[in-house]
Amino acid sequence: MKRSWTRWARAVTAGTVGLALVAACSGKSGQDSDAADGQVTLKINFWGDFGLQDLKTKYEAANPNVKIQLNSGEYNAQHEDLQKKLVAGSGAADIAAIDEGFMVQFRSQSDKFVNLLDKGAGSYESKYLPWKWKQSLSADGKTQIGLGTDTGGLAMCYRTDLFKAAGLPTERDQVSALWPTWDRFIEVGLQYTGKTNKKFIDAGSNLFNPILGQQPVGFYNEQDQLQMEQGPKVAFDYTIKAIQAGLSANLASFQADWDKGFTSGSFAVLACPAWMLGHIKDTAPGTQGKWDIAAVPGGGGNWGGSFLTIPKQSKHVDEAYKLLEWLVQPEQQIEVFKKVGNLPSQPALYSDPAIADFTNPFFSNAPVGQIFPKMAQGLTPQYLGKKNGPTRVAVENVLTRVQNKTLKPEAAWAEAVKEAEKASTS
């Protein structure tokens, strides 16, 4: 009796001491160093290079009470981190960048973000591309969780040397005239593969997505119901046609074989947003001057682009909004474009000489400052449903299976509808 009691007492004592040890180790963490003198530290989370380094110095000089902490991370990791912090209820940055690919996910949690309309951001609506403004707006249109920074636009990057070898025109205006529609694009592809016996495009999914982006209705209507028979069917049929014609090299974007393809000529043309130019240049530096940029068939398109948001957890909402508002002003946006080439999403800036007259020497001096804005402006706003991301992945996977020859093209559409429905209810 007594023995067992002392054993308990011992265990409890030991536990208390241990707890004290653990507590001592974790005692001083996460305390803000904001002193009482009104000094404020604003943390910005983003990925890659947003061109913010110089702007930080500039803003801090003009606002001595503000210190900016730039926190760049990996693309997926930053979004997942933000999601986890929103669930946990604390720890998110004062300003969090969100890519359009993740926007739908966060937009449907709009109660966790500061409504920028309450802060007077409504006056910016007219300055943005209409679809860009809409992308970060909650489904009921009452909450705007972010203001747009850059946008991808969309053009077609093609290899002039490979085009020449196939007997196709190489001059960019002639190439654009070659494929006003996707039907014509596939015909050009057939011509190319017939002559060279090589593949024309990098992947079926990179054909599917731009075509889908041009349709008035995407996967979902505004009531968030899956609409496979309209836009997706059109894009899917074109893609299957191109795959059956043997145009696709079936490579997955940003993977080893795909990167190798830029130099080896596994494909001659790919859909190309503004930020892709840097990737091609870095991946295949030896191909300088062999690339050029033409218009995308069907009129317009966009791939990628970011927003700046303020999570409600921020302790300095007013200061954060002040900084956010400053960052999206024309002067700063042009500064970023000059620095890292991110195309602003405010159409008024496209006539600015800094953008309009910009040419890219790596791509045979293509006037990228003209091409991408034109493509971004040609896009009609499309509603992206809550389950847009998983649905797109599901349909892309079906296309990959057709390209892998593990699924018959005739059976593909039924399978795509089945997989999309599964994704929409997951």
Place this chain on the structure above:
Amino acid sequence: MSTTRAAPASSGRRAATGRHGHGTDPDHRRPSWRDRLYRFDMRYMPYVLIAPFFLIFLVFGLFPLVFNGVVALRNYRLDDPTLTGWAGLANFRQLFGDEDFWNALYNTFGIFLLSSVPQLLLALIVASLLNRRLRAQTWWRVGVLLPYVTPIVASTMVFSVFFSRDFGMANWVLGLFGIGGDEPINWRADKLHAWIAIATMVNWKWIGYNALLYLAAMQSIPRDVYEAAAVDGAGPWRQLWRITVPMIQPVIVFTVILSTIGGFQLFIEPMLFDLNSQAATGGPNGEWQTIAQLIYKVGWKDLNLGYAAAMSWALFLIILVVAGINTLLTNRLSGGRSR
């Protein structure tokens, strides 16, 4: 246990009093601070030292386990904050009709068999080779452990390129033997090839580790047993199966359990093997999606945390059952010395 501990403690106390007693009445025992310290050291210190482990286990092991169980019984969707409340067993019921879950279970089991069985057999052979007299013995022993110390993400990314379709080394090597050629193997197009590729990564990493565990156990086997067997005419192969394996049986059971747990929680390899790893679908048709990967997808891509938690619990139970079966089987196969 506590009585044997208490014995040296009390005798120690008496000895200490003797030294510091200064000739006073030995029955009048007023313990000095040194006595108390000594007593504390002997009686409580072991608990204090072991406590951090249990506390950390409590916070990072037991609490998440229990909390996970609570979440599994609730509706918890990040993309639909209005949907809350108790779901009862609905999440678990959904599990039985979910073909993704059964597919993932099938994949996990397939990859587990393709990795664990060859892995442990090869480890056994490697260990028995290392157990002989070799030149540069330490060099070989450290060598087999190198894959184990390689960061798993780094090695998986290299393997991912190794198994790429157009410019991968695996296809190049196979091409030298006339396999593939114009139609190179697409390692990511069907289950068998994907499983082989992933099992290769797992085997590469863990063979050396298991071999060293076996080697350590083998070195405690007395030499004369082998000598006697050799005299009776048993060859090396027979010695391995009839002497070594039964005598290191506890270690074999240990590695079987470890590789069961590891195999059923396989995540990084299938994740990074995928060309579009962000989607976590494990191939265009879930060819190699493991359960751990599916849990991640359901939780953080489909944002359905309640259902993901239910899957985690199911995985926990499956591991318990499979590890139990494996232990029984291993006991039978490796000599049947049941304890």
